[in-house]
Amino acid sequence: MATIQFTDVSRVFERDGKDFLILDKINLTVQDEEFVAIVGPSGCGKTTCMRMAAGLEFPSTGSVKVNDVQVAGPGPDRAVVFQQFALFPWKTVHDNIDFGLRSKGLAKEERESLITHYIALMNLKGYESAYPHQLSGGMQQRVAIARAYALNPQVLLMDEPFGALDAQTRVVMQEELVKLARKNPRTVLFITHAVEEAVYLADRVVVMTSRPGKIKEILDVKSVREAEQWDRNSKIEDVMDLESFVHLRTRIWKSLREEHAGTDH
Ligand SMILES: Nc1ncnc2c1ncn2[C@@H]1O[C@H](COP(=O)(O)OP(=O)(O)OP(=O)(O)O)[C@@H](O)[C@H]1O
Numbered sequence: 001m002a003t004i005q006f007t008d009v010s011r012v013f014e015r016d017g018k019d020f021l022i023l024d025k026i027n028l029t030v031q032d033e034e035f036v037a038i039v040g041p042s043g044c045g046k047t048t049c050m051r052m053a054a055g056l057e058f059p060s061t062g063s064v065k066v067n068d069v070q071v072a073g074p075g076p077d078r079a080v081v082f083q084q085f086a087l088f089p090w091k092t093v094h095d096n097i098d099f100g101l102r103s104k105g106l107a108k109e110e111r112e113s114l115i116t117h118y119i120a121l122m123n124l125k126g127y128e129s130a131y132p133h134q135l136s137g138g139m140q141q142r143v144a145i146a147r148a149y150a151l152n153p154q155v156l157l158m159d160e161p162f163g164a165l166d167a168q169t170r171v172v173m174q175e176e177l178v179k180l181a182r183k184n185p186r187t188v189l190f191i192t193h194a195v196e197e198a199v200y201l202a203d204r205v206v207v208m209t210s211r212p213g214k215i216k217e218i219l220d221v222k223s224v225r226e227a228e229q230w231d232r233n234s235k236i237e238d239v240m241d242l243e244s245f246v247h248l249r250t251r252i253w254k255s256l257r258e259e260h261a262g263t264d265h
Pocket of ligand 1 (some may be wrong): 013014015022040041043044045046047049143
């Protein structure tokens with residue numbers, strides 16, 4: 001069981017001696033094995049929410065709990081994937097994935113079997129002994145995701161993990177993440193600027209307002225996805241063509257657009 005719970009979370013940052021309210025009373029519970037995506041205007045505090053769940057940032061008021069325990073710092077129960085590939089440049093693909101497994105204290109045999117499994121799953125076979133600089137950006141990001149998944153964290157925190165990828169690689173990664181996440185569900189908090197990506201991947205999509213960030217609305221995608229059987233389509237473009245998908249996407253897009261309009265003047 002793993003849940004992430006934001007209760008009345010507000011965050012004030014100080015700049016030039018003045019206080020700025022960045023997040024305003026965020027209440028959100030990501031349920032066990034639920035995939036929640038957050039979308040919102042730039043600067044509304046999405047990354048700050050993520051950093052709080054990761055234990056890298058703390059609320060000014062309110063509380064952030066993972067599994068009913070107040071987050072006091074980073075922990076092995078939570079893996080984080082950022083937009084920038086955070087691989088060790090001096091370690092091979094194999095050793096990058098192995099690093100976290102070693103720190104979990106797993107025996108060599110178990111580590112090797114996990115590494116083999118995730119290397120195959122992320123289509124990285126044959127690159128075990130390559131170094132990050134010998135890989136494309138998409139491959140590096142797949143290593144970062146393999147590393148996070150191999151740790152078998154209860155909670156996966158992903159901040160624009162595909163943001164730096166080209167459009168084609170991004171689509172492949174999205175499809176792989178859907179396969180992975182449906183086959184092997186985790187509690188995931190995912191931040192993205194891309195509305196399609198949020199609707200395609202998430203069980204629920206949280207739309208935030210412009211600063212100070214509040215929750216504007218939460219859309220239940222899972223019930224629509226299941227009712228309309230989106231997962232019968234293995235290709236993202238086929239899902240994106242479905243009327244129910246277009247409807248949700250347009251609704252979120254309009255909601256975000258209202259926020260942009262509100263910050264124009
Ligand atoms: N450590 C900090 N000190 C001061 N201000 C900060 C700090 N961290 C973030 N902020 C401010 O908080 C606001 C929210 O930042 P955050 O990165 O959470 O937004 P975001 O929604 O993820 O933005 P984007 O979509 O552009 O990545 C921004 O105005 C930023 O300047």
